[in-house]
Amino acid sequence: MPIIQSVWNAAARLVFSARRSDHITPLLRKLHWLKVPERIQFRFGVLAYRCLHNTAPAYLAESLQLVRDVDARGHLRSSDVKRGQNLETEAEAKNNYEKVPNND
Numbered sequence: 484m485p486i487i488q489s490v491w492n493a494a495a496r497l498v499f500s501a502r503r504s505d506h507i508t509p510l511l512r513k514l515h516w517l518k519v520p521e522r523i524q525f526r527f528g529v530l531a532y533r534c535l536h537n538t539a540p541a542y543l544a545e546s547l548q549l550v551r552d553v554d555a556r557g558h559l560r561s562s563d564v565k566r567g568q569n570l571e572t573e574a575e576a577k578n579n580y581e582k583v584p585n586n587d
Contacts, residue, residue: 488519 495510496503511518517525533539534547 485519491516491519 492507492511495501495507495514495516496505498514499510501510516522530539530543531547534544537544
């Protein structure tokens with residue numbers, strides 16, 4: 484386990500006065516904290532979103548290149564999505580999944 488995750492876990496245990504043997508995941512959920520790899524992925528997602536919506540610093544936005552703008556990747560399905568077009572949200576995907584009849 485990375486050192487920073489150990490520190491993160493120790494902080495959560497300190498907040499709740501939990502023992503070292505207590506499971507950490509419920510404590511992190513109560514605090515609305517992500518584990519370190521999940522937090523890193525979230526922060527990258529936020530940065531990409533800010534770059535696409537012109538709210539990130541210029542030096543970051545300039546270094547981001549969309550897949551559809553790369554010639555070698557123009558054949559990907561993701562290159563067909565126009566900028567600003569919303570993809571199916573998680574809730575919509577769940578609703579669409581639930582509408583599929585179950586043949587059991």
